[in-house]
Amino acid sequence: MTELSLHVLDVVENSIHAGATLIEITICAKVKNDVLMITITDNGCGMTNDVLEHVTDPFFTTRKTRKVGLGIPFFRYAALSCGGHFSITSHPGAGTKVEADFSLSHIDRLPLGDITGTMYTLITCNTQTDFVYIYKIDDRTFTLDTRQVKEILGGIPLNTPEVLAYLKEYLTENKKIVDNGYIL
Amino acid sequence: MKSLEELKQIRERMLSQLGPRNESDAKIRVVVGMATCGIASGARPVLLALSDAVQKKGLNDVMVTQTGCIGLCQYEPIVEVLEAGKEKVTYVKMTPEKALEVVDRHLMRGQIVSEYTINQYIK
Secondary structure, X not given: OOOHHHHHHHHHHHHHHOOOOEEEEEEEEEOOOXXXXXXXXXXXXXXXXXXXXXXXXXXXXXXXXXXXXXXXXXXXXXXXXXXXEEEEEEEOOOXXXXXXXXXXXXXXXXXXXXXXXXXXXXXXXXXOOXXXXXXXXXXXXXXXXXXXXXXXXXXXXXXXXXXXHHHHHHHHHHHHHHXXXXXX | OOOXXXXXXXXXXXXXXXXXXXXXXXXXXXXXXXXXXXHHOOHHHHHHHHHHHHHHOOOOOEEEEEEOOOOOHHHOOOEEEEEOOOOOEEEOOOOHHHHHHHHHHHHHOOOOXXXXXXXXXXX
């Protein structure tokens, strides 16, 4: 993976497969503290401690198509290799929380990359799932809650072309304002 | 700054048009493999290129969506085109450029872009 936003896309797929109806994705950078935090919280089926112990093992997966599961191990490695931390907590029936933090200035930290592309892909390909997306740098914050969007739209599907175009612009423009010239 | 206000206007506009389309109206489903293998080999830009092109060309009967690992990781990014009554077409080692060609030739004109299909790779 060449971007942290690709890891986000990958790890959130786990939440979707866990049957989550609400997924919260937070990207939070504190420049002064030299830290970038990525948090993914879902209300999916969760995991028992037994499963949880194995998820960082690349040779563990619940999938039948192949014998390896690299999503979580890759993401963990991306954090640990730049002086960051990684944690995953889960409760069966309640959901799972994945947290990773990164040293912003570390030479080996992957760039965040196209997080807008990741969010757009997730939101528009999983219209049954709700997303709360929080993008924060220092005291500038942008939040998108698809429940709010759906309420405004009434019965009009999220993947109507006009709505898709709006969402893409909405994500792009608001990110730019929060970035204020800073590239994560 | 773009606000949610504009969404309300979109809604009004849509409601004044004849019935918003349903997902079930889609005659063709274009599916991109989006597991770790797909994502790592570049599935996200492929999916974004496909959905952009389908929107721009107004292909209302095409739905672009994602799936998990198809089990052919070495051929990712993989794009499948599913159409009722026709055999599934599997495109492999896709790029955004190849994806646009598939939109033009396959989705718009109904001609399979055989040089990108999996049959070209496993002979």
